[in-house]
Amino acid sequence: MSKTLIRGAKVLGGAPQDVLIDGETIAEVGENLSAEGARVVEADGKVLLPGLVDLHTHLREPGREDSETVLTGTRAAASGGYTAVFAMANTFPVADTAGVVEQVWRLGREHGYCDVRPVGAVTVGLEGKQLAELGAMHDSAAGVTVFSDDGKCVDDAVIMRRALEYVKAFDGVVAQHAQEPRLTEGAQMNEGVVSAELGLGGWPAVAEESIIARDVLLADHVGSRVHICHLSTAGSVEIVRWAKSRGIRVTAEVTPHHLLLTDELVRTYNPVYKVNPPLRTERDVMALREALADGTIDIVATDHAPHPQEDKDCEWAAAAMGMIGLETALSVVQETMVDTGLLDWAGVADRMSFAPARIGRAHGHGRPVSAGEPANLTLVDPAYRGRVDPAGFASRSRNTPYEGRELPGRVTHTWLRGKATLVDGKLT
Ligand SMILES: [Zn+2]
Numbered sequence: 001m002s003k004t005l006i007r008g009a010k011v012l013g014g015a016p017q018d019v020l021i022d023g024e025t026i027a028e029v030g031e032n033l034s035a036e037g038a039r040v041v042e043a044d045g046k047v048l049l050p051g052l053v054d055l056h057t058h059l060r061e062p063g064r065e066d067s068e069t070v071l072t073g074t075r076a077a078a079s080g081g082y083t084a085v086f087a088m089a090n091t092f093p094v095a096d097t098a099g100v101v102e103q104v105w106r107l108g109r110e111h112g113y114c115d116v117r118p119v120g121a122v123t124v125g126l127e128g129k130q131l132a133e134l135g136a137m138h139d140s141a142a143g144v145t146v147f148s149d150d151g152k153c154v155d156d157a158v159i160m161r162r163a164l165e166y167v168k169a170f171d172g173v174v175a176q177h178a179q180e181p182r183l184t185e186g187a188q189m190n191e192g193v194v195s196a197e198l199g200l201g202g203w204p205a206v207a208e209e210s211i212i213a214r215d216v217l218l219a220d221h222v223g224s225r226v227h228i229c230h231l232s233t234a235g236s237v238e239i240v241r242w243a244k245s246r247g248i249r250v251t252a253e254v255t256p257h258h259l260l261l262t263d264e265l266v267r268t269y270n271p272v273y274k275v276n277p278p279l280r281t282e283r284d285v286m287a288l289r290e291a292l293a294d295g296t297i298d299i300v301a302t303d304h305a306p307h308p309q310e311d312k313d314c315e316w317a318a319a320a321m322g323m324i325g326l327e328t329a330l331s332v333v334q335e336t337m338v339d340t341g342l343l344d345w346a347g348v349a350d351r352m353s354f355a356p357a358r359i360g361r362a363h364g365h366g367r368p369v370s371a372g373e374p375a376n377l378t379l380v381d382p383a384y385r386g387r388v389d390p391a392g393f394a395s396r397s398r399n400t401p402y403e404g405r406e407l408p409g410r411v412t413h414t415w416l417r418g419k420a421t422l423v424d425g426k427l428t
Helices: 070-079 099-112 134-139 159-166 192-198 205-222 236-247 256-260 262-267 282-294 331-337 345-360
Strands: 005-011 016-022 027-030 038-041 047-051 052-057 082-087 116-120 173-176 226-228 251-254 377-388 406-416 419-423
Touching: 005 377, 016 070, 027 226, 047 345, 052 116, 052 205, 052 331, 052 345, 070 099, 070 406, 070 419, 082 377, 082 406, 099 134, 099 192, 099 251, 134 159, 159 173, 159 205, 192 262, 205 236, 205 251, 226 345, 236 251, 236 282, 251 345, 256 282, 282 331, 331 345, 331 377, 331 406
Parallel strands: 005 038, 005 047, 052 082, 082 116, 173 226, 226 251
Antiparallel strands: 005 016, 016 027, 047 377, 377 406, 406 419
16 A cells, blocks of 8 residues: 655644555654655645535536536545535435435545535425435435535424434434525525615525524424534524523534625625625624634535536526635635634634534544544645636636635645545646
8 A cells, every 4th residue: 555654744733743644544643754665745834634524515416517516526625625525415306315315425436536425305305395215315325414405494393393303313413504485585685784775685684593593492302413504694603602502402504705705795796796695794704703713603614506607697686696615615714714813723623624524424534633543634835825716626617706816825735545636736
C-alpha cells in the first residue's frame, strides 16, 4: 500500500506536526516522522482538518443531470475539502424508495471522489401525504439515516409526528425544511424593509420559526431526533436555544451564504441572490454567527443547489431558488467565523466535520486526526486570498453569489481513505 507523509501541518490549527498515511489509514502523527518509502506533501504551516462532511447537498442525479451529476457534484465536494456529502432526496424520480437511494449511493462509490450518503424522502413524492418507505431505505445498502422532504416542508403535524416515531426505532433523524407553506405563498424574498421598498412578496421570519417551534415540541413529545435545515433568522436561533436548554434532541444547520449575505443584495435584482430560505437582515446574520460560535447551531451545511444558467438568467420572479456552495464553503466560513475571531480551526473541524458526521451517523467520517483513524483529511491554506472564479469550478453549474469576490483560504489537498482526490488544488 502507498504511503504519504504530510510534513509540518497545523493539525486543527495547532502546532505543526507530521502525519503519515499508510494505505487507507492514518499510521502516525508526530514530529520528524520518517519519509522513507512515502510520497511527501510539504504542508508548510497549512491547516490540516478532518475531511469535511456536508449534511445538505443537492446532487440532482437522477433527473436533472443538466445542472449536476453525482460525478460533477462529488468532484466539486472534493475540491471544497469534503469527503462525505448527504445527497438530498428531491431528484426525479424522488429518492423515496430503496431502489433510488441505492442507485445514488452506488454512483458515489463508483466515482470515488467523495462518499455519498443519500437522504431519503420523508413522504412519497415529497407530497407530504403519505410516509415513504423509511425502513426499507434504512435497511438498503445505502443505509439511510437522514430523511428530509427538503425543498418542501413536512407541514402536516401528524405526518411529522409519525416520521419522528418511525426513525426513532433505528436512530435516524428527520431534517426539516421549516417553511409554513400558507405564510409563504408567492414569497420572493425576506419580508422586511427591503421587500416593502421593492414591492416583492415577503417571506416572514415567523413562517420558519413557527414550524421550528412546533417540531421541537413534537420531537420532545416523541423523544426522537429532529434536525433543522438552513436556519436563517434570529428568532429561529432563540427557539433552538430554548429547546436545547430543555434537553430536546434538536440539531440545526446554517449555510455559508446566510452567514455572509443580506437581503440588501436583492436590490440588484440579480437572481443569483434568490434562495430558499431567503437572505435575511444584518441582525439575523450576526445572530447566526453568534449561534454557530456558541454551539446553538451545530453545523455548517452548504445547501449546494445547482441550477442551469437558463433557470437563473431570467427575471427575478421566474428564477429558480438556490446557490452552489461546495467549492466556497470553507472560504466563507473562514471569512465570517475564523478571521472575525468567533471560531478557531478546531471549532471549524467540529462544525464542518465532527458534528455533521455525528448527526448523520456517517461512520468513518468526522474522526479525530490520530493514528488508527481512516485517512479522510483536507489541507487548507488559510493565508491564500483570491477572487472567486466560477470558470474553475468542478460543479456543472455556475450559480455562485461570490463571483469576483475576494475570499480567504484555499483547499489544496483532500484525501478519501488515503487516496488523494485533490492535489495542489487539482482534482486527481
Ligand atoms: Zn431547504
